[in-house]
Amino acid sequence: MDQSKPTLFKNRAFVFLFFASLLAIVGFSMFFMTTTWFVISDLGSAGSLGIILIAITVPRILMMAFGGVIADKFKKTTIMFSTSSIQGVLIVAVFLLSNADQLTFTYLLIIGFIFGTLDAFSGPAGSSLIPKLVDKSQIKQANAIIQGLGQIGFVIGPIIAGSVMEFGGVTTGYSVTALIVLGSAFFMFPPFFKEGPVENTVKQTPLKDLIEGFNYVRASRFLVTGILILITLNFFAFGSISIAIPILVETYGGSPINLSYIESALAIGMLVSTAIIGTVKIRRRGLTSMLGLIATLLVAFAFSQIPSLFILTGLAFMLGFSMTFVAIPFFTSAQEDTDPRIMGRVMSIVFLAMNGFDPLAYAGVTLLVARGIDIQLVILTFSLIGLFIAIITFWRGKTFRNYTSEYFQKDDRCM
Structure with missing residues (x-):
């Protein structure tokens, strides 16, 4: 590692990005949870x-x-600061409408549409900013911290939202969410970062830029396979289980304390695996992601079969532990090997696969349960489809399975 580079938590720009990203994810999941409960x-x-x-x-x-x-x-910091600021203002508007007892379906539909659209711009900007802030030897550790704890943000956000609504109601929930999202904007204030110049100086239309990004990804078997793996993880495992956990707790006669135990176990599992990935160098990253996906889906299958809340708490830990090994190794390799000029477009596609499909799973599971389909059957179906995709990918994805980063091939200390 370049000794002129500070350690990550002595790198002020990285610390600000960490807090901004974590607060943004917590804020998004709180808005999602609070809106769900209100409706x-x-x-x-x-x-x-x-x-x-x-x-x-x-x-x-x-x-x-x-x-x-x-x-x-x-500049990526400008994008993230602007989107978080506007999202914060939108949630303030929701809070004011709720406080005046004027919050309606139409208002939520419009504000939710704008909120989700803005989130599409901040995610790719944040993902492609990491290589500009840290040394190449620190990219995996930086991703382990931001992406690993970012996934935890999707878990603790609903916990915070539920706790706030329990004691203060929906209106208070929206007010706390607004403060958290505005806090994310504060940490992304561009002068805090002193971001370098934009690498992409090629003058062409946005459509050509977009096509160039898709062609770059399509030409890489590693990227295509990794994106399929992330979609499978987030739609068939993490997303479906996250929204199913409170339903399972109610189905098995649990209480809010049981829900908090299971959610906490999921977060602890993520923390443990994040710590391991941040310190251990992984040579066979593709194989690690594939095996992690299969393990995660097997845990999801067990969720559909075991009616014990005590055992489900242990399974939640295993789910959080295994799923981190899927995302971070691939995400890091994509950042290390991608041309900086096209980094934002590639990361937008990767970020879409990593964070764009779990909310769709939330909506899908909610709609199926609302139609009277048993939650255990929903989880069973999701996990079996995901396992089928994972096994086919493992069998056919030789390029991904054997992938080793060029950067780590030069390091004899790698695993």
């Missing part, structure tokens, strides 16, 4: 919930690739 408890319509969740998640997915184009054209 169910106050509007009393499962159908309306599905429409609002789609309004939040689908624009996020559709616009994320274009968000990568923007990330390559403008």
